[in-house]
Amino acid sequence: MRRAMLPAAFALLMSASMALAAEVEVKMLNKGTEGLMVFEPALVKIELGDTVKFVATDKSHNAETIKNMLPEGAAPFAGKMSEDVAVTFDKPGVYGIKCMPHYAMGMVALVVVGKPDNLDQAKAVPQLGKAKQVFASLFERLTQQAAAK
Numbered sequence: 404m405r406r407a408m409l410p411a412a413f414a415l416l417m418s419a420s421m422a423l424a425a426e427v428e429v430k431m432l433n434k435g436t437e438g439l440m441v442f443e444p445a446l447v448k449i450e451l452g453d454t455v456k457f458v459a460t461d462k463s464h465n466a467e468t469i470k471n472m473l474p475e476g477a478a479p480f481a482g483k484m485s486e487d488v489a490v491t492f493d494k495p496g497v498y499g500i501k502c503m504p505h506y507a508m509g510m511v512a513l514v515v516v517g518k519p520d521n522l523d524q525a526k527a528v529p530q531l532g533k534a535k536q537v538f539a540s541l542f543e544r545l546t547q548q549a550a551a552k
Contacts, residue, residue: 426454426489429512431464431502440505442466442512446541448548449492451517456489457482457500464502464510466490472499472528474521492516497525501534509533513541 427447435441447455457466466488467481474496481503482488492498495517502510511534519525522545530538 424452424454424491425449426456428456428458429466430458430460431466431510433461438509440464440502440508440510442500442502442510445512445537446515446544447512448515449517451495452491452493453516454489454491455514456487458487459485463504465504466500466512467503469499469501469511469528472497472525474498474516495519496521499525499528499538506534507532509537511537511541513538513545515545519545 427449429447430443432441432443433439435443437443437445442457449455459465462485465482465484465486468477468479470479473479474494477492477494477496477498480488480490484504492514496515497519498514498516500512500514509532511530513525522542526538526542
């Protein structure tokens with residue numbers, strides 16, 4: 404009898420943990436509060452198992468990971484142009500995100516999942532154009548938020 408109850412108990416636990424997972428929306432915009440060609444918000448802090456939905460509010464944008472700017476063992480992703488993409492993050496750390504056609508214009512974001520153990524590695528990845536400035540600002544905001552805790 405007890406063995407028969409194990410699958411049901413496991414299913415109940417899994418559904419409860421999935422119900423606790425959050426979904427955060429990030430808009431892909433031509434113009435936002437921080438300027439032109441932006442993710443809004445550009446800095447997202449979530450917990451392991453949470454989902455970020457990148458919403459194609461304006462057309463001609465996508466969301467994808469930046470090579471070498473994600474935790475070891477994490478799967479990269481690349482959303483399609485002008486389409487929403489929802490990503491569930493299952494590895495803790497810092498993820499650099501870009502809009503491929505507007506990357507050099509600074510359309511980048513940081514997703515921080517749990518503890519940012521790969522922060523130094525993410526900071527060391529060379530960036531192009533305005534993306535370099537935007538990431539410097541995002542890393543500074545992240546540092547300030549951590550210090551305020």
